[in-house]
Amino acid sequence: MNRETAPSAPISRRAVVRGAAGLGALGALAAGTGRVSAAPGETAIVIGTGFGGSVAALRLGQAGIATTVFERGRRWNIRPDGNTFATFASPDKRTAWFGSTAGVSSALAVPTEPYPGVLDHVMGNGVEAVYGAGVGGGSLVFGSFTPMPRRVDFELIFPRAADYPELARVYYPRAKKMLGVSPLPDDILAHPQYVGARSWLKVVARYGATPHLFDFAIDWDLVRAELRGTKPPGVSVGDLSYGVNSGAKKSLDHTVLPAAERTGNVTIKPMHEVFDIRPRSRRKGFVVSARVLDERGRTVRTVTAEADHLFMAAGSFHTTALLVRARAQGALPRLSPRIGDGFGVNGDFLTTRSNPREDFGAIQGGPGYARFYDDTLPGGPVSMVYQATPLPSPLGKVLTTNLVQAHTDERGTIDYDQSTRRAVLNYPYAEGTSDLDRRSNAFINRFHERTETRFGYPANGIPLSSRAMGFGSASTFHGLGGVVMGSAATMDGAVRGYDNLYVVDGSFIPGAVGLVNPSLTITALAERTMDRFLAGR
Numbered sequence: 001m002n003r004e005t006a007p008s009a010p011i012s013r014r015a016v017v018r019g020a021a022g023l024g025a026l027g028a029l030a031a032g033t034g035r036v037s038a039a040p041g042e043t044a045i046v047i048g049t050g051f052g053g054s055v056a057a058l059r060l061g062q063a064g065i066a067t068t069v070f071e072r073g074r075r076w077n078i079r080p081d082g083n084t085f086a087t088f089a090s091p092d093k094r095t096a097w098f099g100s101t102a103g104v105s106s107a108l109a110v111p112t113e114p115y116p117g118v119l120d121h122v123m124g125n126g127v128e129a130v131y132g133a134g135v136g137g138g139s140l141v142f143g144s145f146t147p148m149p150r151r152v153d154f155e156l157i158f159p160r161a162a163d164y165p166e167l168a169r170v171y172y173p174r175a176k177k178m179l180g181v182s183p184l185p186d187d188i189l190a191h192p193q194y195v196g197a198r199s200w201l202k203v204v205a206r207y208g209a210t211p212h213l214f215d216f217a218i219d220w221d222l223v224r225a226e227l228r229g230t231k232p233p234g235v236s237v238g239d240l241s242y243g244v245n246s247g248a249k250k251s252l253d254h255t256v257l258p259a260a261e262r263t264g265n266v267t268i269k270p271m272h273e274v275f276d277i278r279p280r281s282r283r284k285g286f287v288v289s290a291r292v293l294d295e296r297g298r299t300v301r302t303v304t305a306e307a308d309h310l311f312m313a314a315g316s317f318h319t320t321a322l323l324v325r326a327r328a329q330g331a332l333p334r335l336s337p338r339i340g341d342g343f344g345v346n347g348d349f350l351t352t353r354s355n356p357r358e359d360f361g362a363i364q365g366g367p368g369y370a371r372f373y374d375d376t377l378p379g380g381p382v383s384m385v386y387q388a389t390p391l392p393s394p395l396g397k398v399l400t401t402n403l404v405q406a407h408t409d410e411r412g413t414i415d416y417d418q419s420t421r422r423a424v425l426n427y428p429y430a431e432g433t434s435d436l437d438r439r440s441n442a443f444i445n446r447f448h449e450r451t452e453t454r455f456g457y458p459a460n461g462i463p464l465s466s467r468a469m470g471f472g473s474a475s476t477f478h479g480l481g482g483v484v485m486g487s488a489a490t491m492d493g494a495v496r497g498y499d500n501l502y503v504v505d506g507s508f509i510p511g512a513v514g515l516v517n518p519s520l521t522i523t524a525l526a527e528r529t530m531d532r533f534l535a536g537r
Contacts, residue, residue, distance in 0.1 A: 001201075001370070002212045003183070039537075043307040045070065045288050047274050047322070050137025051519055052504035053313030054256040055178070055526035060311075061263030063534055068305050069266060070290050072273035072314075073097070073134030074116050078247040078254075082232030085118070085243030088390035095119055095242050097133040098297045114297055116271065118242055122317050122479075124425030126412065127345055129479035131315045135270050136253035138315065138519070139217070140243050142477065143387060144235075144250070144367045145517040146181045147214035148172050153381060153514030156407055159486045171524035179523060180250050181215035184369060188220060191227055192361070193236055196400065197369035199358035200386040203461070204372050206451045211370035217519075218367065222248035227365075238366030238388030238396075272303065277310070277322060278331040284500050286310040309500045309533075312483070313526075316343065316507040320414040320482030321423030323495070328416035334497035338488040343412040343427065344511020346478035346518055347405040349440035350471045352389070354399045357452065357460040362394035373515065374443065379435070380407035382443045383515040399464075404443060405515045408436045414482045431467045431474075440473070441465060478518050482507040492536075493529035504529050 046056045046069045053069065060067040078084050086094040093115035101111055118140050122129040132138035151164045158164070189197055204211050218235055225231040226246050234244035243249065260266040269290075276289040287306045291299045312319040324340045326332040366388030375381045382404060389401045412427030431437060444463040452461045467474035483489050483503045488496060493508060495501040504526040506518060513521040 002210055003214075042066070042309075043285075044068075044309040044311065045286065045305060045307040046311045046313055047288070048137055048313035048315060048319070048505060049135050049252065049257060049268065050132060050139060050313060050315060050505060051252065051522040052506070052508075052526040053137060053311070054139075054252040054260065055523060056311040056313060056502075056504045056530055057266050057268070058256055058260040058263070059527075059530040059534065060309075061260045061266040064265060065309075067260075067266045068307065069260075069268045070272040070274050070288065070305075071135050071137075071268060071270050072116075072293070073118070073132075073137075074270050074295075075135045075253065076118065076140060076243060078245070082245045084245050087245075088239045088241065089392050091242070093117055096121070116293065116295055116297070122425055124412065124427045126427035126429045127425070127473065127479075128475035129317055129345075129425060130475055130477045131317065131479070134253075135257065135268060136251040137313075138477075139249075139251040140253070141241055142217075142519055143240055143517065144217045145214065145385070146176065146179060146217050146520040147212075147371065147516040148520060149514030149516045150373070153407070153516075156380065157510055157512050157514055159491070159510075161486065161491045167521075167524050167528070171527045172520060174527050175520050175523035176215060178256060178527070179217045179520070180255055181217050181520075182220065183213055183215050185220050188223060188227070188365070189369075191365065193227065193363055194361070194365040196360035196364040196388060196396065197386065199356070199360050200369055200400070202358055203356075203451050204370060206455070207372070207447060208450065209372035209374065211372050213370055214516075216367055217250040219248045219250055222246050235367060236363075236365050237390055238364045238368075239390040240367055241390075274314070274322060276331065277326050279498065280306055284308065286501065310502070312495070312501070312503045312507070313505040315505055316479045316482050316509075317414060317423075317425060319503060319505055319507040323483065324414060324416045324423050325421075328418070329421075332498060336488040336496040338484070339495075340414040340416075340423075340482055340488075341411070342481035342484040342487065342511050343414055343425065343479065344408075344410070344481050345427070345436070345473065345476040346480055346512045347408055347436060347515060348476040348478055349404040349406060349436060349465065349473050350401065350475075351404055351440075351444050351463050351465045352399045352401050352471060353448075353461040353463055355460050355462060356397075356400050357457050359397065360400050361396045364388040364391070364396040364400070366390070371516070377439065377443060377446075379439050381515060382406045382439065384443075384447065404440050406436055406439045406443065407512075407515065408434070408439070410435055411481065411511050429473070431472065434473065436473050478506075480506045480509040480513070480518060481511040484508065484510045486510075492532045493525075502529060502533060 097120035226236040231246035
């Protein structure tokens with residue numbers, strides 16, 4: 001088995017120390033980041049609290065810049081009764097951002113009342129893009145996978161100036177330290193509830209591939225407590241999409257954002273939905289307006305704030321939507337016409353293998369395990385990773401879930417609709433007609449033949465990928481692009497057309513990161529953007 005590596009100090013196999021000591025360690029990360037002191041009275045606004053926004057808030061606060069962070073979602077503090085978040089088995093209003101249904105996708109949803117829940121579903125004309133909503137952004141709902149892309153995959157997508165060697169040498173290691181990531185420990189892998197991860201290795205070997213291990217943003221001590229029954233189950237039953245009630249997911253509201261607040265220079269404002277951005281009239285900077293929402297989605301009041309610097313971190317769709325609307329309505333007319341271009345789904349293609357031959361456990365311990373690559377396919381490489389399926393016992397034995405990621409040049413746009421005065425997602429690739437569908441379906445059929453059929457087990461591990469069932473390319477948690485580097489933004493993260501306007505989230509990425517989940521890459525790129533911003537002042 002291979003472990004992803006970068007030329008850096010090794011990351012401990014133990015979880016980062018929790019509590020005040022852990023936050024102190026995060027604060028110490030300022031060393032070596034190019035931090036400089038702020039000019040007297042210097043101010044900044046950050047929109048969004050996901051991976052990029054959290055990095056921006058922390059580094060601005062450490063530099064002494066008074067920073068206001070607007071977040072449209074609520075705080076989700078871990079409750080002593082273990083009932084902070086909804087569960088896969090019992091979805092409720094807490095799963096949906098002011099939606100009428102609750103579920104990880106529209107195909108698997110149940111009716112509910114509107115509420116500021118953790119998942120925001122953006123329905124495009126060819127894909128459903130899912131985003132986190134709440135203090136912590138996407139880290140609340142991501143699967144806690146934090147892999148580095150291989151250089152060969154990264155460089156198929158990014159411009160050369162993105163400089164993978166520098167990221168691997170400096171910024172990926174820093175991002176790993178920032179997020180407190182570590183691999184699945186051997187003692188947990190050996191637990192009966194994690195037989196699925198061990199069985200997956202057998203399937204990969206049968207295919208003839210080498211498994212690549214990677215890190216997770218998980219507190220494994222709390223997973224051990226889940227397995228002992230002293231904490232409510234979450235990670236240990238593969239149930240991560242709505243948050244983890246034990247607190248075992250190292251979401252940013254438990255790590256980076258408290259460290260930012262501890263600088264004394266950062267104020268986070270939950271339930272503040274930004275709707276207007278415009279330049280200041282007499283000097284450089286921006287005025288931002290936001291609706292203050294109650295838990296029924298009603299506007300309690302509107303507030304305005306102004307600052308010298310503005311950092312966009314609302315997620316690829318919402319960051320881009322704010323900017324394309326501001327350009328179309330004349331508030332920011334000098335923005336690049338390329339704003340809105342380059343939206344991609346990170347090559348995501350979700351599949352399930354029904355009736356697996358190996359025992360994957362009555363309950364599948366999560367988050368998942370072991371990615372492998374196939375570099376021999378026409379059209380480019382493909383990767384596949386096991387994701388624990390949060391089905392109640394004994395249904396874990398019935399199917400397994402795998403995320404396939406394939407290289408594709410297909411991209412959509414985020415556009416302004418004059419008739420509705422709203423931004424819309426256009427991703428014009430119907431099921432079965434796209435290159436992503438064609439290549440991914442060919443791969444999963446090959447995978448089934450090589451792991452089951454040729455051994456005489458065609459009825460086992462049957463792949464399912466229909467969009468009607470919520471699989472295939474029906475949806476993505478990894479929508480990327482819209483304010484792409486080298487196009488609508490400079491390679492330093494500056495948005496073209498206006499001084500002091502920056503982008504630090506997934507909208508900066510050219511539609512994919514290279515056959516892996518994007519959280520670590522977003523964090524690493526945000527760290528570099530902040531280094532360059534602070535060094536250039």
